[in-house]
Amino acid sequence: MSSPRALGRLFRRVAAPAGAVALALALAACSSSSASTGSGNNSNFVNGSGAITTLKAADRKPAPAISGSTVSGGTASLAAYKGKVVVVNIWGSWCAPCRAEAPNLAAVAKADASKGVQFLGINTRDLTKANAEQFDQRYKMPYPSLYDPYGKLILRFPKGSLNPQSLPATIVIDRQGRVAARALTPLTEEQLHKLVDPIAAEK
Numbered sequence: 439m440s441s442p443r444a445l446g447r448l449f450r451r452v453a454a455p456a457g458a459v460a461l462a463l464a465l466a467a468c469s470s471s472s473a474s475t476g477s478g479n480n481s482n483f484v485n486g487s488g489a490i491t492t493l494k495a496a497d498r499k500p501a502p503a504i505s506g507s508t509v510s511g512g513t514a515s516l517a518a519y520k521g522k523v524v525v526v527n528i529w530g531s532w533c534a535p536c537r538a539e540a541p542n543l544a545a546v547a548k549a550d551a552s553k554g555v556q557f558l559g560i561n562t563r564d565l566t567k568a569n570a571e572q573f574d575q576r577y578k579m580p581y582p583s584l585y586d587p588y589g590k591l592i593l594r595f596p597k598g599s600l601n602p603q604s605l606p607a608t609i610v611i612d613r614q615g616r617v618a619a620r621a622l623t624p625l626t627e628e629q630l631h632k633l634v635d636p637i638a639a640e641k
Contacts, residue, residue, distance in 0.1 A: 489604075489623035490633060495640075498616035501526075501609075502594035506584050509561050509570040514582040516611070519556040523638045524611040525630075528560045528592060528600070529583070531573035536606045539624035540577040546630040547580050553638045554613075559583030560591055562605070610637050 501524075505515030516524060527543055529536040547557040561583045564570040570585060584591060592600055599617050600607055610619040610633060618637050625633065 490619075490621045490625075490629065492619040492633075493617065495612075495618075498612065498614075498618055499596040499599075501611045501615055501617050502591075502596075504560075504584065504591045504594060506586070506591065508582045509559075509567060509574050509585050510582065512582065514558060514584055516558065516615075519558070520615065521554075521613055523553075523555045523613055523634065525555060525557045525634055526560060526609040526611065527557065528562060528605060528607045528609075529573075530561065530563045530605055531569040532564065533605045535624040537573070537577075539606050540573070540579065542625060542627045542630060544577055544579055545627055546634065550631075550634060550638065553635070555634060555638050557581040560586050562586045562589050562592060608633070610634055612637050612640060 501516060503515070503517060505517065506513065508514050516526075525543075525547070527539075529540070531537075543557065547555075558581060559579065561570040561573075564585075565587050567585055567587075570583065573579075574583060586592060595609065596617055599609060599620055601622055604622045606624050608621040608625060608630075609617055612618040619633055621629070621633060
């Protein structure tokens with residue numbers, strides 16, 4: 439029969455790798471920045487500063503025609519914002535960097551509304567809609583968020599434009615409905631303006 443000390447050593451040997459795996463999965467699920475910031479296959483993304491990248495106009499691909507129910511119970515679609523610059527932010531209520539970024543998104547959404555810029559959220563991996571709704575209410579988000587618990591809408595974006603393991607993530611769609619820029623990192627107000635305002639100024 440094994441002694442308590444021997445059993446303790448055995449438990450530590452088994453538990454340590456399991457704990458490491460759990461930690462790795464947690465970090466992959468919600469990353470404050472992404473190491474995968476380079477161009478994806480056939481994405482044509484140009485490496486920018488850190489995890490923020492911008493596309494030349496000639497290389498931009500059409501954004502998908504996403505639509506569906508929102509966190510608050512309504513409906514929303516990209517098609518409704520035709521002719522506007524649309525900032526699409528992918529987030530989860532359980533994601534600490536998403537919570538830190540939320541006030542910045544709310545502030546810039548209000549500031550840039552007069553420039554013809556519309557914000558649209560995509561909530562993902564919140565299997566309970568109530569958690570996502572509480573997030574919206576807590577941060578007084580002034581724009582709708584599509585409810586996408588299993589990431590089906592995210593997978594419709596052009597290959598290489600989004601890393602599904604990195605949250606938060608932000609995509610900017612130009613007035614012609616093309617994916618123009620992305621950020622695979624939480625953004626400050628200043629970073630958001632630097633990302634969005636040049637695209638909003640395009641003719």
